[in-house]
Amino acid sequence: MKNAYRIFRYILLQRKFSGLTSPFRVLPDFIVIGVGRAATTTLHHNLSKNPCLFSASYDEIGFFDENFNLGLNWYRSLFPTKFTRNKTIKNLKNFLSYEVTPSYIRKPWVAERIKKILPSIKLICILRNPVDRTYSHYNMGRYEGNIRNTFEDVIENDLNQLKKLSNSYEKGSDDYFQNVVENSYLARGFYAEQLKIWYKIFNKKQIHITTTENLAKNPQETFSNIFKFLEIPDYKINNLENKRQGNYSPMNNQTRIKLASFFKPYNDELYELVGQKFNWDEEL
Helix, strand or coil, X not given: CHHXXXXXXXXXXXXXXXXXXXXXXXXXXXXXXXXXXXXXXXXXXXXXXXXCEEECCCCCCCCCCCCHHHXXXXXXXXXXXXXXXXXXXXXXXXCEEEEECHHHHHCHHHHHHHHHHCCCCEEEEEECCHHHHHHHHHHXXXXXXXXXXXXXXXXXXXXXXXXXXXXXXXXXXXXXXXXXXXXXXXXXXXXXXHHHHHHHHCCHXXXXXXXXXXXXXXXXXXXXXXXXXXXXXCCCCCCCCCCCCCCCCCCCHHHHHHHHHHHHHHHHHHHHHHCCCCCCCCCC
């Protein structure tokens, strides 16, 4: 609700004045494109501690998706002014602006729009063990009152739906992502399918992959690698703040093993695609 209110407020106010301010504002130098339920909020909050980095007015703007019709002037109006950029460069030698919209990764049309408008953009994607991501997604739905069934029932239903729908759409197509991935707890964890779209459109060197697990275990190393990717000096992130941490009971162990087995071939495909392993299959 809070994010919806922010968008409504900006549509009413900033859209009216965006044409006046947009010539004096910058566009993002990098975008965090995903994934949802993988600590993107924590990543965003701690990135903003670096005095060289300036985020958009709020997260999950969704400009390159559902808000694309609002126009580039509206999008630009959400970013810092060129005066702020010049002042920061003068004082700190570096300045980068960015936005965070975790749903971008699973929408091919978004990648195409970003490439057209921001061809040199850098992209960051934080991934999470799909077993844990799925359970977090489920518990968010329960918290919001959208789900009453058990996790096991939801997963069983999801598996049945995937079997029915997967053969109805061409994998990698917009229809596949809109009708299968978007509506599935499990398919959102098929990361290789999603990243392949971005690797086709962007140079791999423009995309940095990290994980929720590494952020939790080695926070400074995670941020140091991000800063290196962004080509700015390293910066010490003191007291990593974990935002939106779920507070729910542990997953049933048998369910966890079943899901780990289900995701293994999808994880193997991901490891081959990105050239690194994340050790998500240790339960097996």
